Amino acid sequence: MDIELRGITKRFGPVVANAGVDLHVRAGEVLGLLGENGAGKSTLMNVLCGLYAPDEGEIVIDGRPVTFDGPSDAIAAGIGMVHQHFMLVPVFTVAENVILGIEPTGQLDFLDRAAARRQVREIGDQYGLRVDPDALIEELPVGVQQRVEIIKVLFRSADVLILDEPTAVLTPQEVEEFFGIVRALRDAGKAIIFITHKLDEILEISDRITVLRGGRVAGQGDPETLTTRQLAEMMVGRPVSFDVEKAAYAPGDVLLEVRELTVLRNNDEIAVDDVSLAVRSGEIVGIAGVQGNGQTALIEAITGLRHPAGGSIIYDGRDITHSSVRARHAMGIAHIPEDRQRTGIIGDFTIAENMVLNSYYDDRYASGPSIRWPEVMQHAARYAADFDVRTPSVHAKAFQLSGGNQQKLVVARELTRDTKLLIAAQPTRGLDVGSVEYIHKRIVEARDEGDGVLIMSSELDEIVALSDRIVVMFKGRIVAEFDAFRGPVDRNAVGLAMAGSVSEAAA
C-alpha cells in the first residue's frame, strides 16, 4: 500500500496547524515524523485517521484519491493508529479488547471469543508480538499492553500503522523488543509512521525522516547520514545543547524528609514499602526506576494526592503527612504531575486561568474575594512567552494546545511560583529537544538558587544529567543510591538496580 497526503491544510480558527503538507509513505518502510511541539504532527495524523477533515488537500491511496467521513472509513481503508494513551478496558482480557467494537452482534459470543483468541495467537506468532489472549489487561505491564494495541489494529487488517510516541512509556529493554516488532511489521510489508521526540530512536528505526515546522514540511532526512545534533537543529531551527551545566554542589539544610513511608495502591497492595529519603536545599535528588515500582505513589504521598498508610513526611521542619494539597502548595511545594491531563491542567479553562490554578488566591492575583484579572493576564502572557507555550493568546483554552505545549504550561506555572521545593514527575515527557533543554536549565537554576528538587523520570539520561544524588526504586523499596556529585555515575549500574539486580549494582 502506498499513501500520499497532498497539500493538506488544516486550520483551527486563526491557527494554521497544517499548511500545504505533502507526505508520502510506502509499504515496507518506516517513516520517522519529527517536529517541535505544536508543529502539526498530531493534526496531520488525525487527518490521515479520518478524525479531522482537511480544509484543503487530499489523501491518495495507491494512486486513488479517497475521502474519509470518519475514523471507520480510515480503518476500512487499512489505516491504524496506536495512540500514546492506550484505550484498553482494564478488566477485559486481551482477546476481548481486540474484538471490542467490531463484534457483529454487540455481544461477545463463544465463537467470537474462540476465533479472536486464535487470531491473537496467529498475529503474535507472525510479528513476534507475544501476548496471552486470556490475560487481563490490568495485570499486564505497560509494554505488553502496547503490544495489545498493535494487535488490535492488525486484527482490523491495517496496512499503515501510525505509532504516536510509542516508546515514551517503555523501559530501555522494552524499547529494543519493540523495535524488533516494528522491523518485523516493516519486513512484512506494512507502512509505518513513527512519531517521537527521541532523536536517537528515530535515527535507529527510520528508513526516511520528515521534519515538520510551523505546520509545513521543514525538511527530509536520511537517517544513515544525519546526526542527532543536525536533526535537532532541523527541528527547532537553532543549535541545541544536550549538556546541562550546574554550579558546584553545595547543599544546605534538609528540606524534605520522608521517614519510613508506606503507601498502598487502590487495591491495598503495598506500593511504597518503608521508604526513607531526604532532599536538601540546593540539590537535585533523582528517583530512577521502571514504571510501576512505587515512584508514582511515593510522589503522590509527598504532594498530598494519596494518604500514606504509615510513616511521616517532614517539610521545612513541619510534619505535613496529613496536610491538604492546597496547604502544601501554600507552604512552597511546587509539583509537576506525571499525568498532565488528569492532575495538571483543566482543558476547558484558558491558559491564563491554568497558569494561576494553584495561586489565584495569592495577594498578587486577588484582592479579597475578587481576582485581579489584569495581573493574571500579565503574568500568564509573560511566562507563556518565557516557556515558549505556542498559542495565539492566553485566552485560548488549554485543550487547544498541542500535547507538548500543555506540558510547558504546567511546568511554567510550577517553576514560576514562589517555592522552595520542586517535585517533578516526568517533567519533560512529550517535549521537543529545544524545550527539554530550556526546562532542564530552569530546573538547574532553581537548584542553584537554593531550592530542593526531587525529580522522577523514566528517562535514565534525564536523571543522570540532572541529579546530584540518585536513588533507585524497585518493588516499592529504595534498592540503591548513587552519589552523582562525586563524579559520573555508572549508567549500567543504575540500569541493573532498576531491573532489581541490587548486589551487582550496589554503589
Ligand SMILES: Nc1ncnc2c1ncn2[C@@H]1O[C@H](COP(=O)(O)OP(=O)(O)OP(=O)(O)O)[C@@H](O)[C@H]1O
Ligand atoms: N482542537 C484544537 N483547537 C485549536 N487549536 C488546535 C487544536 N488542536 C491542535 N491545535 C493547534 O494546532 C497546532 C498543531 O498542534 P499539534 O497537536 O498537531 O502539534 P504536534 O506537532 O502534534 O505537537 P506535540 O509535539 O506537542 O504533540 C498547535 O498550534 C495547536 O495549538
